[in-house]
Amino acid sequence: MSETVTAPTGRVLLVEDTPTQAEVAKAMLAALGHEVRHAATGAQALLLAQEWPADAVLVDLQLPDFSGFELMRRLRAEGSEAAMIVLTANGSVNTAVEAMREGAIDFIVKPYGKARLKVTLDNALENRALRAELTAVKQQLNRGRFFGFVGASPAMQAVYRTIESVAPSRANVFITGESGTGKELAAEAIHKASPRAKGPFVAINCGAIPKDLIESEIFGHVKGAFTGAIDNRAGAARQAEGGTLFLDEVGEMRLDMQVKLLRFLQTGSFQPVGAARPEKADVRIVSATNRDPLAEVEAGRFREDLYYRLYVVPIALPPLRERGEDVLLIARHFLTRFAKEEGRRFRGFARETEAAISAYPWPGNVRQLQNAVRNVVVLHDGDVVTPGMLPPLPAPALPAAAPQPAAAPVPPMVAPPPAVAHVAAPPSPAPVTAFAPAPPPMAPPPQPASIEPLAVVERRCILAALDHTGQDVPKAAALLGVNPSTIYRKLAAWRSEGVHA
Amino acid sequence: MPRSVTPGRRVIDLGWVIMRPLFTVSAIDPSIAGQLADDLPPEIFRRIIATFEADLARLTGELTQSAGEGDLDGYLRAAHSLAGAAAAVGARRLEVEARTAMDPAQPVSPSEVLPRLSAESRSALQELHQLAGN
Numbered sequence: 158m159s160e161t162v163t164a165p166t167g168r169v170l171l172v173e174d175t176p177t178q179a180e181v182a183k184a185m186l187a188a189l190g191h192e193v194r195h196a197a198t199g200a201q202a203l204l205l206a207q208e209w210p211a212d213a214v215l216v217d218l219q220l221p222d223f224s225g226f227e228l229m230r231r232l233r234a235e236g237s238e239a240a241m242i243v244l245t246a247n248g249s250v251n252t253a254v255e256a257m258r259e260g261a262i263d264f265i266v267k268p269y270g271k272a273r274l275k276v277t278l279d280n281a282l283e284n285r286a287l288r289a290e291l292t293a294v295k296q297q298l299n300r301g302r303f304f305g306f307v308g309a310s311p312a313m314q315a316v317y318r319t320i321e322s323v324a325p326s327r328a329n330v331f332i333t334g335e336s337g338t339g340k341e342l343a344a345e346a347i348h349k350a351s352p353r354a355k356g357p358f359v360a361i362n363c364g365a366i367p368k369d370l371i372e373s374e375i376f377g378h379v380k381g382a383f384t385g386a387i388d389n390r391a392g393a394a395r396q397a398e399g400g401t402l403f404l405d406e407v408g409e410m411r412l413d414m415q416v417k418l419l420r421f422l423q424t425g426s427f428q429p430v431g432a433a434r435p436e437k438a439d440v441r442i443v444s445a446t447n448r449d450p451l452a453e454v455e456a457g458r459f460r461e462d463l464y465y466r467l468y469v470v471p472i473a474l475p476p477l478r479e480r481g482e483d484v485l486l487i488a489r490h491f492l493t494r495f496a497k498e499e500g501r502r503f504r505g506f507a508r509e510t511e512a513a514i515s516a517y518p519w520p521g522n523v524r525q526l527q528n529a530v531r532n533v534v535v536l537h538d539g540d541v542v543t544p545g546m547l548p549p550l551p552a553p554a555l556p557a558a559a560p561q562p563a564a565a566p567v568p569p570m571v572a573p574p575p576a577v578a579h580v581a582a583p584p585s586p587a588p589v590t591a592f593a594p595a596p597p598p599m600a601p602p603p604q605p606a607s608i609e610p611l612a613v614v615e616r617r618c619i620l621a622a623l624d625h626t627g628q629d630v631p632k633a634a635a636l637l638g639v640n641p642s643t644i645y646r647k648l649a650a651w652r653s654e655g656v657h658a
Numbered sequence: 659m660p661r662s663v664t665p666g667r668r669v670i671d672l673g674w675v676i677m678r679p680l681f682t683v684s685a686i687d688p689s690i691a692g693q694l695a696d697d698l699p700p701e702i703f704r705r706i707i708a709t710f711e712a713d714l715a716r717l718t719g720e721l722t723q724s725a726g727e728g729d730l731d732g733y734l735r736a737a738h739s740l741a742g743a744a745a746a747v748g749a750r751r752l753e754v755e756a757r758t759a760m761d762p763a764q765p766v767s768p769s770e771v772l773p774r775l776s777a778e779s780r781s782a783l784q785e786l787h788q789l790a791g792n
Contacts, residue, residue, distance in 0.1 A: 177743035180709040181694065184702045219738065246742060268690055268745040271697050 165282040166190040167212030172202040172228060173244065174221050178267070182215065182244075185271045189278065197221075199228040206237055213240045213281050216261075218252075226259045233260055238289070240281035244269075304346035306339060307490045308483035312475040316343065323470045324350035329422070331467050332445040334474030336627030337522030340445040341405060343472055347443055348401040356400030359393045364406030365635035371414055373430045375404075376421075382431025394427055397440040406632075407444040407467065408453050412460065419463045442467065477526065478518040484526065488514050491527050492542065495534040503534060506542045513544050520551075521627040528628055551624075616651065619644055685781035686789070690748030695789050706747065707786045713743045714779045721759070721775070725768035733768070734760050740775070749782035 169191045173179040179195055186193045194209055196202035199220045206214070214232065218225035229241050243256040248266035256264045262281045265273060301309040303317040323330055324347050332340045341360055348358040366374050373382070377392030393402055404410075410418065421427045422442060426435040444467045446453070453459035477484055488506065496503040506514065519525050532548040539546075622633035623644070630644050637644075695703050717740040724732035741756035743749075755778050758764060759771045 175713065175739045175742045175746070177706065177710040177713045178746040180706045181746045184694075184698050184706060188698060221735075246745065267742065268748070270690070270693055 165279060165286065166192075167278075167282050167285075168192045168194070168209065169278070170202060170205060170209070170211035170214045170239070171195045172197075172199070172214060172220065172225070173217045174198065174219075175217075178217070182274070185274050186278075188271065189275055191278070199223045199225075199231070202228055203231055203235070206232055206235070206239075210237070211239045212285055213242060213278060215242050215244055215265075217244045218247075226255070229259050229261065238285070240285040242277060242281055301486060304349055305342040306346065307487045308480055309486065310475075310480040310483045312480055313483060316472060316474060319470070319472050320346050321350060323347065323472075325352060327441055329441070329467050329469040330443045330472060331450065331470070332443065332472045332474060333450065334445075334447065335476045335520075335522055336447050336629060336632075337524030338474035338476060339523055340447070340474060341403065343474060344401070344403040344405075344443040344445065348403075348441075351401070351441070353400050353441060357397050358401050358403065359397040360403040360405060361393045362405045362632070362635070364409035365631055368409075368411050368414075371410060372417065375402075375414075376417070376427045376429050378430035379432050382429075386431065389429075392427075392429060394421065394438045394440055395429075395436070398438050400440065402440045402442050404442065404444040406446060408446040408448050408450065408459055412458075415460045415463050419460065419466060422463075422466045476519075477522045478520075484515055484519065485511055487523060487526055488530055491530040492534065495531050499534050501534050501538045502540055503538070503542060504540050507544065510542050510544045510547065513547060517550055524627055524629060616647070619647055684785060685749060685751050685778060686785045687748035687750045690745075690750075691786060691789055692748075694747065700790065704790050707783070707790055710743055710747050710749075710786070711783055713739070714783065717743065718772070718775060718779060721768070722772060725772065744782065747782070747786060749778070749786075752778035752782050 166189070169186050171179060171182050171186065171193055173182060173195070174197045176197075179197070183193050183195060194205055194211070196205050199222045202214070202216075214229075214237070216225040216228055220228065225243060229243075232239070232241070241259075241261045243252075243261045243264035244267060245252055245256070245264060246267045253264055262284055263277050265277055299309055300314065300317060301307065303313070303320070306313060306317070320343060330344075330347055332343050334340050344360065345358055348354060361374060363371060373386075373390070373392065375392050375394055377390050377395055378386050379389050380386055404418075407418075417427070421438075424435075425439065426437045428435045450459060450464055450468060454461050454464045477487075485506075488511075492503055492506065495501075514526075521528075529548055529550065533542050533546045537546045618637065619633070622636045623630070626632035626636065634640060634644050694706065698706070717736050720736035721733060721740070724730075724736060737756050737760035741753050741760065744753035744756060752775065755771060755775050758766055759768070759775065
């Protein structure tokens, strides 16, 4: 098979003071298909380069106002990324070496023919294109921000690339990761990077909605469908029309609801609760769980067919302890943001504080770090955050395989309690926190050897639920079957009572 | 090995024909000027000759003036530009004369070199015009 190779063409700035030489060069460059601008002096070249960024600059060494080398230096100083090629009548090694040292990519000895000019320019333009590509790739590899994410670690760069790759398609995406790793942020990033970005993004936390109401929340209901259905109500599927529906904690869905979700995924149609006819909706589904989805399938809690329908493109969000320097990037980001919100002077963390933050494994991930920084900013003020300002952090109960925290100074910690037996997934921190002492976990239920005050039991249950959910108050409230505001009120009350760790 | 020769025919020494340009007194180098004429459209080639002609007039004028005023820098600068212009169109003999004028190691007085430059300029232009079919 024959292959047509097209020589690269580009914008060439010719800097040559002798009109005959300039005319010959311009004629050759035009014949080679390049766009050419000509400057007869160094000063003219600098002006031209500002308004007409060139891909390559052909520089005569002896210019009327200053040398070609000086011009190259000034062009570079002004940010020109053009490939510099020196034109010289002196083909000595010294000239060649000096040209290269001054940043020229090549040099041409005068007089030169079209063939020589072509080869040199082709190489220079190809080299420049490769350098530009390399720079772009490096920039992509070192991104410190991506939509709502903060983080430049290799693990997050891989996440960013996957999101960018999958966003333009309609493929279903399944996000996994421990609590607090940013699953909803990832879902939003997919939505915002997709052609559906102008459509709605609707998030449903399947774990926070009473199981009897989840069908109505997703598919809506008609008036009179059940007690309390006083009007027709559009569900999340209808609200997400033309956009993205994010189903968080999808593994918490009852099996009968999973069947209905599967049908919706297969046909694009659903039936609101109590409705006589199915409806269609054009939505992209992104789902997430903090559990091992395959283990849930094997345990019979998640339908295999639904799993394969949803698990088209998996994205695994790394825990914060595996994100290296990201922890400090994120901490600084939150400090700047919260200090501005709260009107505090904080400009950064003391070195020892950063060491403590880096050493701690943050089992509650970004959410835990966010809460810790918020706590510091609300309760303290100053130029820098000192280690003593950090809230007490629970001793981590990490799985054996997880990296152990380094032995750097860490703020006071609460001794780890026994692990909560019924917690299936992510490594949980021992009970919290800044505002309460570490109580024993909620389960197994205490033996009635002694009767405790109800308030103590209540506090223990709430703290255990917060622990289990990575300090996510709405989720903890859902698990306890209370309103999130109840938990917020309790936490505030304990704080005002001075119940501290 | 002896060359076989067909009786009654003249033997043409091809080697001599190929080498001939080196021994002629041509003012231009056909490997440069001829290549330009081949590579570029005729109107572009003619424009280059016109530019060269203008350069010659300007630069020989600058040389004469600088020599008269004792302005060595101006003299060397004009000689350098003339050498470059001549090289670009393959006017080799003119280029050599211009480089002689700017070479401090071989001082040649302007009164000696300027007439030679003028003569070479005329020859080069004449041959370039011939090449362009003017």
